[in-house]
Amino acid sequence: MTQHLSDAEIVTPAPRRRRRLTTLVIGGTLVAILVLTALLAPLLAPFDPNAQTISARLLAPSAAHWFGTDGFGRDLLSRVIYGARPTLLLVSLILVLTIPVGLLIGITAGYVGGWTERVLMRITDIFLSLPNLVIALALVSILGPGLLNGALALALTSWPPFARQARAETLALRRSDYLAAARMQGISGLRLMFGHILPLCLPGAVVRAALSLGGIILSAAGLGFLGMGVQPPTAEWGSMVAEGSKVNFDQWWVAAAPGGAILFASLAFNLTGDGLRDRLDTRNDS
Amino acid sequence: MANSATQAGLARQFWRGGSRLITSLLSLLVTLLGLLAFTFMLSHQSPVDPVLQVAGDRASESTYQQVRHDLGLDQPLPVQFWRYLEHLARGDLGMSHITAQPVTSDLARAFPATLELATCAMIFGAVFGITLALLAAWKPGGLLDNLARLISLLGYSVPVFWLGLLGLLLFYAVLHWSAGPGRLDDIWIYTLEPKTGLVLVDSWLSGDREMFRNAIAHLWLPVAVLGMLSMAAITRLLRAALLEENGKEYVTLARAKGASRTRILLCHIFPNVRGTLITVLGLSYATLLEGSVLTETVFAWPGVGRYLTTALFASDVPAILGSTLLIGGCFVLLNALVDALTWLTDPRTR
Numbered sequence: 001m002t003q004h005l006s007d008a009e010i011v012t013p014a015p016r017r018r019r020r021l022t023t024l025v026i027g028g029t030l031v032a033i034l035v036l037t038a039l040l041a042p043l044l045a046p047f048d049p050n051a052q053t054i055s056a057r058l059l060a061p062s063a064a065h066w067f068g069t070d071g072f073g074r075d076l077l078s079r080v081i082y083g084a085r086p087t088l089l090l091v092s093l094i095l096v097l098t099i100p101v102g103l104l105i106g107i108t109a110g111y112v113g114g115w116t117e118r119v120l121m122r123i124t125d126i127f128l129s130l131p132n133l134v135i136a137l138a139l140v141s142i143l144g145p146g147l148l149n150g151a152l153a154l155a156l157t158s159w160p161p162f163a164r165q166a167r168a169e170t171l172a173l174r175r176s177d178y179l180a181a182a183r184m185q186g187i188s189g190l191r192l193m194f195g196h197i198l199p200l201c202l203p204g205a206v207v208r209a210a211l212s213l214g215g216i217i218l219s220a221a222g223l224g225f226l227g228m229g230v231q232p233p234t235a236e237w238g239s240m241v242a243e244g245s246k247v248n249f250d251q252w253w254v255a256a257a258p259g260g261a262i263l264f265a266s267l268a269f270n271l272t273g274d275g276l277r278d279r280l281d282t283r284n285d286s
Numbered sequence: 287m288a289n290s291a292t293q294a295g296l297a298r299q300f301w302r303g304g305s306r307l308i309t310s311l312l313s314l315l316v317t318l319l320g321l322l323a324f325t326f327m328l329s330h331q332s333p334v335d336p337v338l339q340v341a342g343d344r345a346s347e348s349t350y351q352q353v354r355h356d357l358g359l360d361q362p363l364p365v366q367f368w369r370y371l372e373h374l375a376r377g378d379l380g381m382s383h384i385t386a387q388p389v390t391s392d393l394a395r396a397f398p399a400t401l402e403l404a405t406c407a408m409i410f411g412a413v414f415g416i417t418l419a420l421l422a423a424w425k426p427g428g429l430l431d432n433l434a435r436l437i438s439l440l441g442y443s444v445p446v447f448w449l450g451l452l453g454l455l456l457f458y459a460v461l462h463w464s465a466g467p468g469r470l471d472d473i474w475i476y477t478l479e480p481k482t483g484l485v486l487v488d489s490w491l492s493g494d495r496e497m498f499r500n501a502i503a504h505l506w507l508p509v510a511v512l513g514m515l516s517m518a519a520i521t522r523l524l525r526a527a528l529l530e531e532n533g534k535e536y537v538t539l540a541r542a543k544g545a546s547r548t549r550i551l552l553c554h555i556f557p558n559v560r561g562t563l564i565t566v567l568g569l570s571y572a573t574l575l576e577g578s579v580l581t582e583t584v585f586a587w588p589g590v591g592r593y594l595t596t597a598l599f600a601s602d603v604p605a606i607l608g609s610t611l612l613i614g615g616c617f618v619l620l621n622a623l624v625d626a627l628t629w630l631t632d633p634r635t636r
Contacts, residue, residue: 122313122316125313125317126316126317126320129317129617129618129621129622130320130321130324130614130617130618131572131575131576131613131614131617132576133576133579133580134576134579134594134609134610134613134614134617135324135610135614137579137594137598137606137610138324138325138328138606138607138610139328141598141601141603141606142328142331142332142603143331214442214443215442218443218445218446221445221447222445222446222447222579222580225445225447225580225583226579226580226583226595226598227598227599228598238445241445241447241448241451244451245447245451245584248451248454248455248459249454249455249458249459252455255448255451256448256452259445259448259451259452262445262448263440263443263444263445263448266443266444266445267439267440267443270439270442270443271439274439
């Protein structure tokens, strides 16, 4: 290696492309582990996550309880395994709520143009410039805590990136030969938007989803930590960290185990998102 | 003739700048109104009936209607929204149920603490984030680059409240390097004269160096934990921007002319990513204001975030909405400021 970088390394860094694939593989594997854990929780968990054993309170990690037990004598490993369920459920709910809304607004704005576009994008920008967690907290405090309300509250500020991306992609498509051909066949209006533009916007939306999921998981865990998410005794990572924070200095494992799970889940989606984005080479425009 | 052409060009530029300014101001106004409409609607949907709060739950029907009329709740919604704005313009956010004080004065007391925490965290994140991004871009694909990628990946994947708990466990309970939660030890907390509300400034002004050192001992850990957030964002985006610039022709030219790698990076590439830098710094500062909600809760830091979470537990609606409005407003304003600064410093965006 000389003092200066070789041209090849600057223009197309081959090792980086290889690393992108590794990023995607590692991320995908972690996500798969997460999903399988959630699905197979009853098989994987050594104990009932809600079974309280008062004599076994706050036990340190051991062969019987790998992650130790919490203040009610519940096995933390089992609770961490079951905790994958509300997290993934919440995340899926948010995606089901945000992707259609984002795509609809983005494609309409890009396709129709003019004043419709300006108004829709202004609304998108308004929602984009609102703080995610604080708005969700305010909303949940009024609607009441819970899984569905948490998902609604987080979805409210999570759709704008999808809309922006869909609009950008629709704009790029508007002058394509492909759409001109479809128009010449007499296809127009809604059928053109949803039959021909929408499928081409989906890959971008998937990448965008993977990229936002890491942050959404953190916000959801934050809601749980502040007692505004899924209510106890359901095992949920954020509220488990909150329970553990009371005994943080003496029984550190109670907070450490679920917090590590949140890190794992967020990391899994962030890696997948990075890998997918580089793979599909969609430009990150927000 | 040439002169008048330049003048026309200048006038056009000026006009374009002016209309751009007006559009951005209008959109900022609309966004703020949207935020206000959001909090107004929430206060309307609140499960606590404000009439019953005033009249008591044993009030007769006529008293109920009278109070409802006095509070203006029988007016149409737009009128009520206008009244809400009027109250706000006078700085009236209602009374907090838990502190029995006006929300405005509560927030005014708490805000400096949040500002201090977020600003120090911002400085921490900017210094380490920019350094890390430059080190990463100095040799892409090298050891430092991979380290920077790893640190930023962990930084934006870690739940900040958990990182705070781990930090407290290690640096406070085990190593005793940090003075733990709160802004000052108990012995100083009541003797400190709050002049600016910023504990570092106030304790320095008090002349008691021991107190100042104690304030730093309390401050550094939450700053480092919160700063990790902005450090991760700054490293990630700045590194990407630096690497993208790295592939441009002027870099090849500079290299052909024999400029050293350090010189190219610092004198040629770095000035060209200032747009990204401003955006990243502004946005991460906004994120820090929001992130302070969780951090302040963990570190018992008496700022707006902790005020908000305390209010959440007590369902204290005026306090919740007041804090939401304050944090949301700062967030929106910072976003607008970033746009304006990018426009001013980067001719390419004009």
